[in-house]
Amino acid sequence: MSASIVTSPPVVMAPRSDGFEVVWGVRGLSRGWIEWEAADGSSGTVTSDAFGMVPQDHRVLRVRVDGLPSATAVRVRAITEAVDRRRVRHESEWKTLRTLDAASDTAHFAVWNDTHQRDDTLRALHDATPDVDVLVWNGDLCNDWKDPSWFTSTVLNPAGLDVSDGRPLSIVIGNHDVRGAWAYQLEDFVATPEGRPFTAFRIGPVACIVLHTGEDKPDAHPSFEGRVAFEPLRAEQAEWLREVTARPEFADAPYRVVFCHIPLRWIDETVVDYDADGYDWFSRMSRDAWHESLVSWGAQIVVSGHTHHRTSLPATVEFPYAQLISGGPDAETTSDEAATWIDGVATAEELVLTMRDLGGEVVHEVRLRPLA
Template sequence: MTGALVTSPPVVMAPRSDGFEVVWGVSRLCRGWVEWESDDGSRGTASGDAFGMVPQGARVLRVRVEGLPHGSCLRVRTVTEAVDASSPRHESAWKSVRTLDGSSEDARFAVWNDTHQRDDTLRALHEATPEVDVLVWNGDLCNDWTDPAEFTTTVLNPAGLDVSDGRPLAVVVGNHDVRGTWAYQLEDFVATPEGRPFTAFRIGPVACVVLHTGEDKPDAHPTFEGRVAFEPLRAEQARWLREVTARPEIADAPYRVVFCHIPLRWIDETVVDYDADGYDWFSRMSRDAWHDALVGWGAQIVVSGHTHYQTSLPATEEFPYAQLISGGPDADTASDEAAAWIDGEASADELVLTMRDLAGEVLHEVRLPPLA
């Protein structure tokens, strides 16, 4: 066979305190593994899946690396071999990775959203965003999945970039990411720590909760043609939220941040008429399911996208968590749907979330004190 054996860089996703997952694209049936080297001189290979097989696939390979100390600095590379031996084996370049460290005194994260397969916007975001502990890609990576070949070019090698270089990815599923004939295959290309589209992790003093807000209309809406079941998923997340926020590393964090694609609050909460082509600007269904658990935990801010408009809503007595909503897909800073990104920096004194446009202008800044 002709053509490149490997079709993307090794993408580091689902960062954890004890490891991460590496995902990469291939052009035909292959097997692969991950080799790693630590700053302390130790080395290892991750080469098995959950069923005792060497990871194999015809479009994508995934390898979970685990059992590492928190805050470990590593170099990793992937090794790929065609099963039919039609091509020489491929060894990727080495790249640096650091496992999450919940004991660190500081933390830094970045947030993208609503990139919608816009190469110009992705290149500008990639250029603007520094190395961080975690890059949260907060939904609507795509428009919809009408061509399965686009999973690799959208998730693993967008605009030909290695977006996880120096920034392990936490992918949040948006409403457009669950649209299209092939949307059910997204989970093959997106790794999460527990294999579910919601998770929680700690980076330094910041506890992060990732939630899946589902679609912007009820499950029974005719446009979904019976393909979605987000109402039970929201209920499952409500139960999970009470469990995960009781874990010591999440319950005791000085700063408490929620990431979800569709906002839980909006500037106009008029009831939507779905029969008249209405859709949710904020997810009332998600808020109804999760609000009490978030308030009980002490969530300080919800960070979202979806609306394509930059908005900052302060906490209120009714909603004691602030809502920060970043921008849209356009690289043109003069556009009404201009892209923006969020830079989060935490220290012992405060957590600062700064939203900037692609020219570097500050659009919103939120400062949060540590919780007692």
């Protein structure tokens, strides 16, 4: 791939019941498009963007595929051509995926978090994780964005892997993902269904809400140098939550799961002194904005990362949703910040979320009954 005009495999993100988006890295000004084929013999080519142009850029190409039937297996490939006299062309390998199926009786998803550009951890997670309906990458993909070249090697081709092969990505933004001089460019490399860093989707009986918890300190903290505005983003998400959870496909779901990077609950909720280098172990600001809507909706569990401490908090009267927090970035299983991943399997009888370390040992298991 190093000698080619492409710098990553085509990465499938933002899966929906009627399509998905494909994102891939390029070297030099290039144009690209997507070809797809279904088992019934239908096929198509997606050659234009929202403004009527063939997708083109010097670093990253993105193509949104719409209009497919739900629960449909398709194979896709990306075609790339250099925009110069050479007309160098690259055809990716075909990869197979399935559009989401809200009517299915079952669902299977996986969750990674806090990989922090650790190649050894990413390789181990990649090997451990099976093909699933959706892989939720739950924040802190990076440390800080100090070099713009890191977007491709961190998001699109981490550790040289094709992480969306057999498992389309839903990327959750973590607090480290919004740090560094180049963080404002992350949105060029992350696709979401509605173009915002929060979304909702249905996998069989499981309704999933993805939220952006922002930073672990207030916007006015001097370390951010006036470059962040997460307080209005939380307010926007609060308004959106009230609307999206009222939609029939989410209001009637048997299982209701929230993914956000910073937890909404923690084992020690002492007020933080930000002036003394304190930071949020849980996002009180997010919880204050969203708690009422989550309780009204019937959220059963919030799945997070951030703390690097593997923690399971059961639901209580005050907090009717459980909180499950996965591990840190270390590949060494005996480390205090050892990496884990979560396997979520739903049937008509129950939703089981199993947290495992990289050696396969079960760390936590949460079982949820369907809501009436």
